[in-house]
Amino acid sequence: MSAICTFGLDINMLEFMNTLDRLCEYNNWANRLLFESFAESSKMIPASCLRFLSHIVNVQSIWMNRIRGEKQILSAWDEHGLEICKSWHELTSAGLSAIVTEYDSDPFFKIEYRNNQGQLIENSITDILLHVFNHGTYHRAQIAQEMKHSGLNPVSTDYIIFSNLGLTHS
DSSP states (O other): OOEEEETTEEEEHHHHHHHHHHHHHHHHHHHHHHHHHHHHTTTTSOHHHHHHHHHHHHHHHHHHHHHHTOOOOSOTTOOOOHHHHHHHHHHHHHHHHHHHHHTTTOTTOEEEEEOTTSOEEEEEHHHHHHHHHHHHHHHHHHHHHHHHHTTOOOOOOOHHHHHHHTOOOO
């Protein structure tokens, strides 16, 4: 088994890919929790929360399409109704999961793409996926804050809760 060096630590490639897969599963689980919560309390959810959730899903789509070399369909801040947003989530979650699997033998494969300013950029699949999953975590925290400010109990989407549930292969 080959090893890679990350931040001075040698890690097994299989373990590393399992980590990416696990983060992908976590991301999908956390987003699904929000969809369930929004469906249960749809009339009380602030519009900003659905705007942030739409943004998470849109960015997943943008990066999935960049990796695949496909035309971007959504813009980062397009807003969707709950059911359309959920449909996009299902599509992009499956797509990102497939990308993790597709690149498991070469997670540091680099792709070129144009950013929103038209600049040609090159990043590894790993860096892109870590960005996407971290991006979702950031905006889910904003959603929790918005819900709390509106007097609602936010759903906890912390990674450790996901980990303690022992969930795998969403």
